[in-house]
Amino acid sequence: MFESAERMNALPFSGIRVMMEKATRMQKEGTDVIHMEIGRPDFDTPQVIKQAAFDALARGNVFYTSNYGTPELRQAIADKLLRDNGVAYRPEEILVTIGVGEGTYAAMAAFLNPGDEVLVPDPVWLNYIHVPHFFEAVPVSYKLREENDYQIDLNEIESLITEKTRMLVINTPGNPTGTVQSRETLEGLAEIAKRHDLIVVSDEIYEKLVYGDAKHVSIASLPGMKERTITLNGFSKCYSMTGWRLGYAAAPVEFISAMVRVHQYINTCASSFVQEAGVTALEKAEPDVQEMVKEYERRRDYAVAAFNAMDGVSCRTPGGAFYIFVNVKSFGRSSAEIADWLLEEAGIATVPGSAFGPQGEGYIRISYACSYERIVEGMERMKAALAKLRA
Ligand SMILES: Cc1ncc(COP(=O)(O)O)c(C=O)c1O
Numbered sequence: 540m541f542e543s544a545e546r547m548n549a550l551p552f553s554g555i556r557v558m559m560e561k562a563t564r565m566q567k568e569g570t571d572v573i574h575m576e577i578g579r580p581d582f583d584t585p586q587v588i589k590q591a592a593f594d595a596l597a598r599g600n601v602f603y604t605s606n607y608g609t610p611e612l613r614q615a616i617a618d619k620l621l622r623d624n625g626v627a628y629r630p631e632e633i634l635v636t637i638g639v640g641e642g643t644y645a646a647m648a649a650f651l652n653p654g655d656e657v658l659v660p661d662p663v664w665l666n667y668i669h670v671p672h673f674f675e676a677v678p679v680s681y682k683l684r685e686e687n688d689y690q691i692d693l694n695e696i697e698s699l700i701t702e703k704t705r706m707l708v709i710n711t712p713g714n715p716t717g718t719v720q721s722r723e724t725l726e727g728l729a730e731i732a733k734r735h736d737l738i739v740v741s742d743e744i745y746e747k748l749v750y751g752d753a754k755h756v757s758i759a760s761l762p763g764m765k766e767r768t769i770t771l772n773g774f775s776k777c778y779s780m781t782g783w784r785l786g787y788a789a790a791p792v793e794f795i796s797a798m799v800r801v802h803q804y805i806n807t808c809a810s811s812f813v814q815e816a817g818v819t820a821l822e823k824a825e826p827d828v829q830e831m832v833k834e835y836e837r838r839r840d841y842a843v844a845a846f847n848a849m850d851g852v853s854c855r856t857p858g859g860a861f862y863i864f865v866n867v868k869s870f871g872r873s874s875a876e877i878a879d880w881l882l883e884e885a886g887i888a889t890v891p892g893s894a895f896g897p898q899g900e901g902y903i904r905i906s907y908a909c910s911y912e913r914i915v916e917g918m919e920r921m922k923a924a925l926a927k928l929r930a
Pocket residue numbers: 578637638639640641664710713714742744772773774775781785786
């Protein structure tokens with residue numbers, strides 16, 4: 540038997556995966572499971588994007604590309620960042636990655652030394668907690684509190700900074716709360732980052748999924764911030780392309796030239812025909828994205844109202860992404876117990892908030908990336924199951 544490396548001892552499977560496996564097992568055994576645990580869109584990838592990939596394959600676009608990504612895609616990303624985010628990048632300042640997952644790894648591998656501290660949200664997309672450990676760096680959590688509408692608390696950030704703090708990770712719109720950080724919050728963070736000379740990693744993968752009055756602001760667009768920000772983004776969520784594995788990092792050339800060295804020894808490059816389809820996504824798929832956004836907003840509005848009408852349950856109205864973080868503290872049970880109950884009693888798969896960090900205890904995350912009809916049914920079933928739990 541071969542023992543895995545010691546670092547693996549601190550590397551658990553994610554709580555989301557555990558829940559998905561349990562839900563899938565029950566489904567195979569005949570339970571009608573409503574999947575509200577999954578962080579992936581239920582829509583097919585827009586046809587215009589799929590056609591671009593078919594055409595690229597038919598034309599024989601099947602070979603390695605530059606490690607950095609194709610010139611066409613890097614240009615299209617630079618154009619997009621100017622158009623949508625108000626930040627002027629040259630193509631040399633773009634690295635095409637295998638999703639934001641790889642972008643996260645490359646950013647941390649390239650810039651974290653042993654003992655460096657990284658400020659990360661709690662609750663959080665777990666990569667930001669686990670990836671620093673590969674480099675013997677230390678994630679230090681800052682809390683996103685419901686009573687503060689999950690906005691980042693600037694005083695808390697200040698109080699957590701030490702001489703070892705090197706990086707600040709932000710995620711807006713955020714997983715798992717769906718919160719869009721306000722311009723004011725981001726301006727405050729920008730001042731702190733400049734004062735303490737921090738690198739900011741800004742995960743903007745949900746940027747186009749914003750609703751109502753919520754506006755997405757890229758922190759790199761604020762004065763003096765492009766110089767110290769690694770913006771991570773990708774195609775998974777907004778274009779419904781999770782399985783295509785395509786993303787990018789945008790940052791000054793010194794950042795990109797370090798990150799590409801990590802990337803070249805892991806992935807060489809993103810798939811050639813997928814990159815070609817990525818250009819089409821950026822240039823032609825905006826109407827498809829806006830259709831999806833409209834439908835997500837309709838589902839969000841329904842689900843938020845339904846939760847707030849349930850006994851002992853409440854939630855904020857998230858401005859973005861496709862998650863609702865639901866407060867179930869009144870039941871006096873752990874969030875894992877509530878999630879288990881909902882699955883076993885009502886066939887509703889959710890994720891316990893504790894899977895995203897200690898601050899998530901007392902909440903469950905539901906994803907409304909499933910059909911409106913299933914959401915309506917899910918809310919009915921959840922209401923009945925929770926009423927039973929209280930009885
Ligand atoms: C905040 C956040 N960043 C990144 C990702 C993964 O992105 P990708 O599919 O581009 O690796 C997810 C997926 O759930 C996420 O929630």
